[in-house]
Amino acid sequence: MTTERGSRRRGTTRHSSYYDLRDALAMRGCPLCRLIARVSERHLDFLLWERVMDPDLRRELRQSRGFCREHGWALVRPGASLAVAILMQDVLQDIMQSLDAATRPPAVDTRGRLVRLRETIGTPPPPETAEISASLEPRADGVCPVCAQCHTMEAIYLDVLLEHLTGPDNLYDAYVSSDGLCLPHLRRAVPRARSQAALGALLQAQRSVWERLSRHLCEVIRKNDYRFQDEPWGEEADAWVRSVAALVGQSFDANQPRRATTP
Amino acid sequence: MSYYDLRDAMAQSGCPVCRLKDDAVRRHLDGLLWESVNDSGVRHDIREARGLCQQHAWQLVEGGSSLGAVIIMRDVMQTVLRILDAARFQPPPPSLRRRAREMLTPGNPAPANTELVAQLGPQARCPVCLHAETTERVLITTLIEALRDQEDGLLADYRASDGLCLQHLRQALSLAQTSSVFDALIGVQRDIWQRTLQQLSEIIRKEDYRFRDEPRGEETGASRRAIAALSGPQIVTTRQP
Numbered sequence: 206m207t208t209e210r211g212s213r214r215r216g217t218t219r220h221s222s223y224y225d226l227r228d229a230l231a232m233r234g235c236p237l238c239r240l241i242a243r244v245s246e247r248h249l250d251f252l253l254w255e256r257v258m259d260p261d262l263r264r265e266l267r268q269s270r271g272f273c274r275e276h277g278w279a280l281v282r283p284g285a286s287l288a289v290a291i292l293m294q295d296v297l298q299d300i301m302q303s304l305d306a307a308t309r310p311p312a313v314d315t316r317g318r319l320v321r322l323r324e325t326i327g328t329p330p331p332p333e334t335a336e337i338s339a340s341l342e343p344r345a346d347g348v349c350p351v352c353a354q355c356h357t358m359e360a361i362y363l364d365v366l367l368e369h370l371t372g373p374d375n376l377y378d379a380y381v382s383s384d385g386l387c388l389p390h391l392r393r394a395v396p397r398a399r400s401q402a403a404l405g406a407l408l409q410a411q412r413s414v415w416e417r418l419s420r421h422l423c424e425v426i427r428k429n430d431y432r433f434q435d436e437p438w439g440e441e442a443d444a445w446v447r448s449v450a451a452l453v454g455q456s457f458d459a460n461q462p463r464r465a466t467t468p
Numbered sequence: 469m470s471y472y473d474l475r476d477a478m479a480q481s482g483c484p485v486c487r488l489k490d491d492a493v494r495r496h497l498d499g500l501l502w503e504s505v506n507d508s509g510v511r512h513d514i515r516e517a518r519g520l521c522q523q524h525a526w527q528l529v530e531g532g533s534s535l536g537a538v539i540i541m542r543d544v545m546q547t548v549l550r551i552l553d554a555a556r557f558q559p560p561p562p563s564l565r566r567r568a569r570e571m572l573t574p575g576n577p578a579p580a581n582t583e584l585v586a587q588l589g590p591q592a593r594c595p596v597c598l599h600a601e602t603t604e605r606v607l608i609t610t611l612i613e614a615l616r617d618q619e620d621g622l623l624a625d626y627r628a629s630d631g632l633c634l635q636h637l638r639q640a641l642s643l644a645q646t647s648s649v650f651d652a653l654i655g656v657q658r659d660i661w662q663r664t665l666q667q668l669s670e671i672i673r674k675e676d677y678r679f680r681d682e683p684r685g686e687e688t689g690a691s692r693r694a695i696a697a698l699s700g701p702q703i704v705t706t707r708q709p
Contacts, residue, residue, distance in 0.1 A: 277699030293694035396579035
């Protein structure tokens with residue numbers, strides 16, 4: 206996805222990520238959420254159809270104790286039952302082994318005399334629950350493999366976006382007329398801005414997008430007033446959904462068109 | 469009350485704590501929309517959290533639009549816009565260490581604009597998450613107490629259920645203060661997951677061309693049960709664009 210497409214104009218090189226971004230900006234919703242949804246879909250397909258028997262993937266999954274909630278449920282798709290069953294069986298087996306290992310009594314009793322005396326005269330204390338609980342946690346560096354891929358691609362897309370908000374053939378106008386980045390992606394874009402110009406362009410464009418959205422929200426509120434409720438709904442009709450997407454991001458089907466709904 | 473809720477939830481599919489937590493969240497969101505939109509304390513908490521978390525924000529509007537949700541979202545959006553209005557560029561601190569880091573990991577540069585990022589970030593936790601966690605703690609404590617009770621306990625119901633998910637098992641284990649509760653949790657959960665493992669093996673076996681004509685039995689849905697056990701319940705929100 207990051208390979209150059211070979212379009213060189215005025216000394217700049219365009220990566221395919223640039224075109225991905227340009228296309229995503231022309232569609233509804235946060236372009237990064239849309240692109241990352243696509244990355245996640247493709248990566249899940251890749252894992253399910255190509256890597257189920259890859260020992261590295263299986264080790265990563267055992268370390269992360271399976272997938273995160275979002276990507277775990279994204280595994281459920283037609284034709285994936287065998288692959289999912291194999292992956293889940295492996296992780297569950299590993300967890301059971303951890304439970305067995307953590308609850309097995311030590312071969313040599315290393316506890317102090319006082320502890321043993323207390324056990325003989327009173328209720329035995331539970332085994333080291335903290336240790337057992339820890340054995341069920343994801344191991345060090347254990348991150349959902351799909352999340353890891355999404356983070357890598359997200360960084361690439363954000364850098365390309367920041368690079369192309371200024372200069373010739375920039376994406377600034379496309380950004381202003383789009384739904385802009387959602388707040389979580391804006392937060393991740395801001396620390397990657399390497400110049401005043403890039404940050405200024407990003408914030409200026411984002412401000413325009415959100416001011417428009419804020420006006421639409423005011424219009425929704427106004428039209429809920431009994432005096433204006435007979436006025437027809439305009440482009441503000443789905444602002445209530447867009448405002449949620451703008452503040453928290455969205456995990457949507459990348460190819461699904463959005464339908465305007467009247468509140 | 470949570471004892472009977474837990475008993476009823478154990479008779480249904482999935483982790484009982486997840487199910488009851490989800491019910492509590494839905495009731496809380498209803499209360500937020502219909503009772504608390506103009507409560508200044510609630511609005512302050514939501515502004516500080518920079519809105520609800522992704523899951524709860526989408527749940528807030530899953531029943532359709534409401535004036536309450538629009539008012540809440542506009543409030544947060546205005547807060548964020550005010551932060552953008554005051555934003556100034558802040559380069560990453562110049563240091564040899566930073567340059568070395570950027571050279572070694574070009575895809576992961578040193579962060580710039582740290583103050584702005586901090587202001588745009590949540591200053592408090594999502595209030596609905598906080599409510600959900602409180603509910604979760606009460607439910608797990610009730611479960612632990614009920615497992616301690618030999619006569620009116622929930623051991624039989626727990627054994628017949630789909631068990632706890634991995635996350636809630638971890639929480640329950642950290643609260644188990646006696647050997648009997650600990651043994652009940654580990655013993656029952658091991659049996660339930662062993663059953664799921666066998667069902668997964670059965671799915672794998674029946675994918676083999678030699679056995680693929682055998683009728684499907686109780687292993688149907690075991691993959692979903694395994695995902696729910698490991699990753700938590702599926703989030704169903706109908707309003708996502």
